[in-house]
Amino acid sequence: MAIEKTFIMIKPDAVRDRKIGEIVTRIERSGLVIERMEMTTLDRPTVEEHYAHLADKPFFGGLCDFMTSGPVVKMIVSGPSAVAKMRTLMGATNPLDAAPGTIRGDFAVDVDANVIHGSDCVENGEIEIKRFFG
Ligand code: RTP
Secondary structure: OOEEEEEEEEOHHHHHOOOHHHHHHHHHHOOOEEEEEEEEOOOHHHHHHHOHHHOOOOOHHHHHHHHOOOOEEEEEEEEEOHHHHHHHHHOOOOOOOOOOOOHHHHHOOEOOEOOEEEOOOHHHHHHHHHHHHO
């Protein structure tokens, strides 16, 4: 299995709800490696760029408000098939569809505030790591 890097972000709702520790524990327990981790508050242009593929959606403004509403924890996570492994750990985008035992299944109830972001492919992971870590 190829060793990959993926970009992970604990969103402002989970930071506010003091879930950082539990989420980090799940990532480490999975066998993946946290290579970098930093708490920061995102600026709006960076969030708008990150979610540019959703710019025409009615929820885009609210999504950008939410993502800039407080600190996030950004990470570079690596390991065998790290992109898919993290997507499995995270669960479905909509917490109503996320299985119990997944991060969103256990900690999120609303698609507008769904606790965690993870890159959807290796190429986007590279772009996102550059965008958020420079
Ligand atoms: P993410 O980027 O946060 O990991 O989410 P994703 O790839 O699983 O899903 P994406 O389609 O890129 O959506 C990004 C974020 O937009 C919010 N969303 N809200 N109200 C809605 O119907 C809706 N749909 C998507 C979610 O917060 C989602 O994580």
